[in-house]
Amino acid sequence: MKNVLIIYPLWHPSNLAGVHRPRLIGNFLPEFGWHPIILTVKEAFFEEIPDLDFEKTFKDHFEVHRVNAIPLGKIRIFGDIGIRSFWQLYKGAKKIITENKIDFIWIPVPSYYPALLGRILNSKYKIPYGIDYIDPWVRDMKNYPNSGLRQRLALGIARILEPIAVKKASLISGVAKAYYQGVLDRNDKRAKKVDVAMPYGFDPNDHVLKLDVETPWSNEKDVIPYIYAGTFLPNSAPFFHKFFATIKKFRDMNQWNDHIKLYFIGTGLYPGKTIQELANDFDLSDVVIEKRDRLPFLNILYFLGQAQGVLAIGSPSPHYTASKIFQAILSKRPVFAFFHEKSTVVDILKECNADQFLMTYNDNDSDEDLDIRLERILRSYFLNEVNWNVKLECLEKYSARASAKVLVGGLNKVLGNSNV
Incomplete structure (x- = not known):
């Protein structure tokens, strides 16, 4: 050897x-x-x-x-x-x-x-x-x-x-x-x-290890939790602006379930506004909960599996690839993903039949087109009944x-x- x-x-x-x-x-x-x-x-x-x-x-x-x-x-x-x-x-x-x-x-x-x-x-x-x-x-x-x-x-x-x-x-x-x-x-x-x-x-062995831990929403009554786990990089901010603006629109139209909470875990310390501050700009302080400290890896895997859904938000960069997409898919929870159309994440999601709530970005997209598509996808993801049936066997090559x-x-x- x-x-x-x-x-x-x-x-x-x-x-x-x-x-x-x-x-x-x-x-x-x-x-x-x-x-x-x-x-x-x-x-x-x-x-x-x-x-x-x-x-x-x-x-x-x-x-x-x-x-x-x-x-x-x-x-x-x-x-x-x-x-x-x-x-x-x-x-x-x-x-x-x-x-x-x-x-x-x-x-x-x-x-x-x-x-x-x-x-x-x-x-x-x-x-x-x-x-x-x-x-x-x-x-x-x-x-x-x-x-x-x-x-x-x-x-x-x-x-x-x-x-x-x-x-x-x-x-x-x-x-x-x-x-x-x-x-x-x-x-x-x-x-x-x-x-x-x-x-x-x-x-795959990571996902069979069990822990007896509480989730960030364990003490919340009737909460419907969605989770984003991982760092928040400054060049991802434009996608989060779009994301939060759409949720604010749902609330303004009285089309939002107030039991839904969005948990952003382990986002780290980077220059610029935090996710919580971005959310506050859209009057979403009661919807978004950010915990910037890094949490134990196995805890995160457990949280993903216990959430209603998993958020995977990338950046406008075409070569941004998120390793956490594998953990998101393996959680077996519905995944909302927002990435440049040329990101390798897009191919992975499509191959695994996990692109039902995939939002892609193209450098030539207009703001109006992005807003219309994002509203349609998020409405389906958060507000309609979700049928989620991914093909985990396709992940083997990754x-x-x-x-x-x-x-x-x-x-x-x-x-x-x-x-x-």
């Missing part, structure tokens, strides 16, 4: 979104002849509240090595754990490499800065490496109108460091090709790199197991090209 060293500074009990990438892929790598060795940071240096149940979703074949990091301290200079642990990860990687035969090094980003370790370790040990894009490193900031000096400084640094990190990479991967196409376009095209795209996918197989195909191709 070949060994892949996965360098990612977060691991359980952190349940930040990025941790799911190496977890989901790594859960299935041994099926395809690869043993995952994880290099990460000790949990004492994590910022987030630990999710102790999260460990249940990790298979026991992971070989995990943890290193120290620079503590945050009272004055927050560098919060990014990839910066705080960079030197320690480098030393940890050297130790692992000297004690094991490592066939490949795979580094999911963000955090982006550990991507540089691939270049450094390749120079020293000649081990091929790849960078996996969970999110783009260099991004178009026009979608972040309220970004400040810190964000723009980070972008400037990214434009300098990314070419250094990827120059000697043998493989570039990502959750969708659009997430890393710019990397291939910006850098030396003569240096042929293997590239593979595979979604986060899902592990599973984490399928994604692991795609990645292994890329790894084996690299090793074949290198005559290793």
Whole structure:
């Protein structure tokens, strides 16, 4: 069995979104002849509240090595754990490499800065490496109108460091090709790199784990709960404006069921207005409940299954793909989705017969056309009887197991090209 060293500074009990990438892929790598060795940071240096149940979703074949990091301290200079642990990860990687035969090094980003370790370790040990894009490193900031000096400084640094990190990479991967196409376009095209795209996918075992927890609406009488679970990014705001404006119209026309409550869970902290503030602008403070703190992953899966319906709202970007769409479909609850028509989410929903309440956006759509279509879909979703019959078997090709197989195909191709 070949060994892949996965360098990612977060691991359980952190349940930040990025941790799911190496977890989901790594859960299935041994099926395809690869043993995952994880290099990460000790949990004492994590910022987030630990999710102790999260460990249940990790298979026991992971070989995990943890290193120290620079503590945050009272004055927050560098919060990014990839910066705080960079030197320690480098030393940890050297130790692992000297004690094991490592066939490949795979580094999911963000955090982006550990991507540089691939270049450094390749120079020293000649081990091929790849960078996996969970999110783009260099991004178009026009979608972040309220970004400040810190964000723009980070972008400037990214434009300098990314070419250094990827120059000697043998493989570039990502959750969708659009997430890393710019990397291939910006850098030396003569240096042929293997590239593979595979979604986060899902592990069906996650959905059979049971918890005894209360939902956010457990103490609400006669409530009809709908839930949106996940981060709220600033460039999604136009879709939320449309969404809330339509609900306000229903209320103004006395066509809204006052027992319906919309719960937005784990939306995070980003520049600009919060979802609650956007809802308040439309006089929906009694309809919308936002809880911005991240909640345990298994709790979220449970909440999705207990809700009346699940909301999946994306952004006007055509290459925005939401990994949470799999959890939404697997909840077996009706899904309202709002995405650009070219998003991969649209194809997934259609293939699974889960597009009954799909609202798509096109760059040439007029506001009037969008408003008319959105009103029709939301009226059917919230106010009419729903018949929901999805084909879960169609999701198999999007599973984490399928994604692991795609990645292994890329790894084996690299090793074949290198005559290793």
